[in-house]
Amino acid sequence: xxxxxxxxxxxxxxxxxxxxxxxxxxxxxxxxxxxxxxxxxxxxxxxxxxxxxxxxxxxxxxxxxxxxxxxxxxxxxxxxxxxxxxxxxxxxxxxxxxxxxxxxxxxxxxxxxxxxxxxxxxxxxxxxxxxxxxxxxxxxxxxxxxxxxxxxxxxxxxxxxxxxxxxxxxxxxxxxxxxxxxxxxxxxxxxxxxxxxxxxxxxxxxxxxxxxxxxxxxxxxxxxxxxxxxxxxxxxxxxxxxxxxxxxxxxxxxxxxxxxxxxxxxxxxxxxxxxxxxxxxxxxxxxxxxxxxxxxxxxxxxxxxxxxxxxxxxxxxxxxxxxxxxxxxxxxxxxxxxxxxxxxxxxxxxxxxxxxxxxxxxxxxxxxxxxxxx
Amino acid sequence: xxxxxxxxxxxxxxxxxxxxxxxxxxxxxxxxxxxxxxxxxxxxxxxxxxxxxxxxxxxxxxxxxxxxxxxxxxxxxxxxxxxxxxxxxxxxxxxxxxxxxxxxxxxxxxxxxxxxxxxxxxx
Numbered sequence: 001x002x003x004x005x006x007x008x009x010x011x012x013x014x015x016x017x018x019x020x021x022x023x024x025x026x027x028x029x030x031x032x033x034x035x036x037x038x039x040x041x042x043x044x045x046x047x048x049x050x051x052x053x054x055x056x057x058x059x060x061x062x063x064x065x066x067x068x069x070x071x072x073x074x075x076x077x078x079x080x081x082x083x084x085x086x087x088x089x090x091x092x093x094x095x096x097x098x099x100x101x102x103x104x105x106x107x108x109x110x111x112x113x114x115x116x117x118x119x120x121x122x123x124x125x126x127x128x129x130x131x132x133x134x135x136x137x138x139x140x141x142x143x144x145x146x147x148x149x150x151x152x153x154x155x156x157x158x159x160x161x162x163x164x165x166x167x168x169x170x171x172x173x174x175x176x177x178x179x180x181x182x183x184x185x186x187x188x189x190x191x192x193x194x195x196x197x198x199x200x201x202x203x204x205x206x207x208x209x210x211x212x213x214x215x216x217x218x219x220x221x222x223x224x225x226x227x228x229x230x231x232x233x234x235x236x237x238x239x240x241x242x243x244x245x246x247x248x249x250x251x252x253x254x255x256x257x258x259x260x261x262x263x264x265x266x267x268x269x270x271x272x273x274x275x276x277x278x279x280x281x282x283x284x285x286x287x288x289x290x291x292x293x294x295x296x297x298x299x300x301x302x303x304x305x306x307x308x309x310x311x312x313x314x315x316x317x318x319x320x321x322x323x324x325x326x327x328x329x330x331x332x333x334x335x336x337x338x339x340x341x342x343x344x345x346x347x348x349x350x351x352x353x354x355x356x357x358x359x360x361x362x363x364x365x366x367x368x369x370x371x372x373x374x
Numbered sequence: 375x376x377x378x379x380x381x382x383x384x385x386x387x388x389x390x391x392x393x394x395x396x397x398x399x400x401x402x403x404x405x406x407x408x409x410x411x412x413x414x415x416x417x418x419x420x421x422x423x424x425x426x427x428x429x430x431x432x433x434x435x436x437x438x439x440x441x442x443x444x445x446x447x448x449x450x451x452x453x454x455x456x457x458x459x460x461x462x463x464x465x466x467x468x469x470x471x472x473x474x475x476x477x478x479x480x481x482x483x484x485x486x487x488x489x490x491x492x493x494x495x496x497x
Contacts, residue, residue: 024408035435036408039408039409040409040433040434040435041409041411237408237434237435240435241434303412303414304412305411305432305437307437326434326435327411327434329434334411334412355430
């Protein structure tokens with residue numbers, strides 16, 4: 001995206017639209033982003049009941065092309081990219097040699113020799129550096145396309161209706177039939193875009209990758225469906241409460257490059273059966289010796305809101321810390337996720353140290369919230 | 375935004391009523407915080423100095439300390455607000471009081487409604 005001359009923060013192509021919608025803007029990972037337009041709780045509810053549109057253009061995109069594209073993606077990511085057919089995507093991560101998560105990603109296969117990777121905003125530079133360094137051993141071309149792509153997320157029960165209104169009529173069937181985590185090249189508001197059936201809210205939804213200079217047009221076209229879909233702009237505040245209820249990890253909060261995917265609760269996306277990949281040996285060793293800590297979901301029994309960094313007690317002893325916590329607008333009450341001793345199991349009682357007072361919480365099944373249809 | 379003339383204000387966005395010694399937070403603070411989801415207040419009987427933290431107010435994203443505008447002993451805590459913190463949004467002054475105190479000593483540095491309004495315009 002663009003950097004303005006009078007500011008060290010970056011702005012997405014939709015910055016002026018956010019201002020026009022009355023957004024409260026905050027700094028996030030080097031970007032000036034809307035935290036909310038009306039209120040976090042109102043926007044959260046809109047996504048659960050109708051539809052929300054999120055500007056997530058700060059996210060990064062890398063393409064990997066060339067004869068060894070598959071072999072290279074297999075080498076640098078933990079999930080099995082060889083299983084992907086063109087148009088399919090998967091949750092994955094870049095790991096370091098110790099098995100720590102450099103970043104979590106969505107890896108899409110666009111063609112036999114072409115992959116498209118979506119990465120976290122704050123990790124764009126770090127990730128691309130890591131990818132480029134390792135790409136030199138393969139016959140591939142890795143390109144950081146982050147500045148060329150804007151990204152809009154359309155999430156909620158009426159998100160398909162919103163999409164139908166902006167997708168080229170001849171492409172509507174493709175979007176209607178798009179399976180979860182798949183991606184398709186279709187015309188949206190008159191220009192070719194990539195549309196994936198993915199999201200970070202726990203609702204049925206889409207993520208649209210589009211040219212930066214098309215962002216305003218599509219943003220306005222989607223908002224214009226409001227009378228029919230109830231779509232509203234949603235900021236990072238509700239994005240966080242929505243993803244927390246769905247128990248999606250937030251890089252930097254729930255995990256970092258010292259956390260392995262086995263500890264972070266995403267072992268389902270680790271394929272130790274595939275050939276060597278960076279971090280595999282460390283994970284094999286960790287699996288054999290047993291993990292010492294893991295992420296669990298918790299709900300507060302006592303009053304009080306758990307927040308990132310608060311100490312968690314189990315059987316009277318310190319056993320970890322809250323990685324993400326908040327009120328849970330749809331679930332009710334307060335809760336979140338915590339990194340705790342591996343011995344902790346569902347229904348166990350925990351205590352969270354909230355500003356010097358120990359408040360009772362219960363370990364519950366993940367996710368905290370699950371939509372009827374996703 | 376409404377800042378009643380009969381109240382005195384702090385730079386931390388609390389108000390205090392000189393007539394009944396009730397204390398709360400201003401409409402400006404509420405707007406800045408966004409949705410209020412949780413409030414913690416002290417026990418009745420606690421003695422606190424001016425500037426000491428008497429509790430916390432939480433929005434979906436942040437936790438903020440509440441500071442005593444004047445020194446005094448807590449004589450009442452607004453239970454209704456503890457039960458439904460979101461009610462502060464519409465009424466931060468009348469029914470939105472947080473604590474009542476028996477004030478003691480001087481309270482330097484408090485602002486009039488007019489000065490407070492000028493203060494937030496600058497910040």
